[in-house]
Amino acid sequence: MKDFAEKTFENETIIIQSDICIFLGPKSKFINCEIINKNSARGLSLLNSEFIGGSFNTKKQLTSFQEDSCLYDGVKFSGKYVGCEFGGRPDMMMDFKNFGLVKNCDFSQANMHYCRLFNAEIETITFTKWPVVTVLHPKQDFDAMTVSDKAEILKLLPYTIEDEFEFTTAMMFNAEKLAKDIGLDIEDIKTKIQLFPRVYF
Numbered sequence: 001m002k003d004f005a006e007k008t009f010e011n012e013t014i015i016i017q018s019d020i021c022i023f024l025g026p027k028s029k030f031i032n033c034e035i036i037n038k039n040s041a042r043g044l045s046l047l048n049s050e051f052i053g054g055s056f057n058t059k060k061q062l063t064s065f066q067e068d069s070c071l072y073d074g075v076k077f078s079g080k081y082v083g084c085e086f087g088g089r090p091d092m093m094m095d096f097k098n099f100g101l102v103k104n105c106d107f108s109q110a111n112m113h114y115c116r117l118f119n120a121e122i123e124t125i126t127f128t129k130w131p132v133v134t135v136l137h138p139k140q141d142f143d144a145m146t147v148s149d150k151a152e153i154l155k156l157l158p159y160t161i162e163d164e165f166e167f168t169t170a171m172m173f174n175a176e177k178l179a180k181d182i183g184l185d186i187e188d189i190k191t192k193i194q195l196f197p198r199v200y201f
Contacts, residue, residue, distance in 0.1 A: 066084065069088070074103075132174050139161070
């Protein structure tokens with residue numbers, strides 16, 4: 001198995017097969033690399049590394065993929081992601097701003113559902129369009145909402161947004177999947193989600 005620890009890789013195609021556990025890192029740089037993932041989240045770890053340019057294409061849906069120690073700068077994401085997190089969490093890392101950062105990335109070809117970005121430079125990021133919805137700074141805006149708007153949002157999201165982190169920069173979900181989960185018409189979801197003042201779809 002190839003060793004991806006403490007090295008620099010440039011202009012390489014890295015294929016992650018589904019029959020082995022892969023660690024990309026720690027302390028590595030992947031510059032303009034094409035990373036093709038065929039593994040589950042359980043068999044893949046991105047550890048304390050920098051991904052600069054290039055692409056990350058998951059051929060297999062990544063579920064609950066939570067690697068928050070990496071810098072993603074100019075990476076184009078594609079494939080399906082459910083319950084995934086990118087960017088540094090201050091409650092998980094001592095020095096999350098050194099890595100754990102998402103900027104200049106392109107999620108326009110990624111199908112995101114219940115995914116979150118932490119420590120992300122929102123103004124530099126391209127998000128997926130409808131039916132994927134991106135809510136910016138959800139906790140901050142929720143706290144500032146009127147009581148009636150909060151009540152409508154609580155009917156929409158199947159978890160308690162009051163418990164969302166203050167440092168969640170963006171929350172993304174697929175409206176079609178949400179409509180099936182909660183039995184709500186997709187146009188109703190579009191109407192309700194616009195109660196958030198900072199929403200992109």
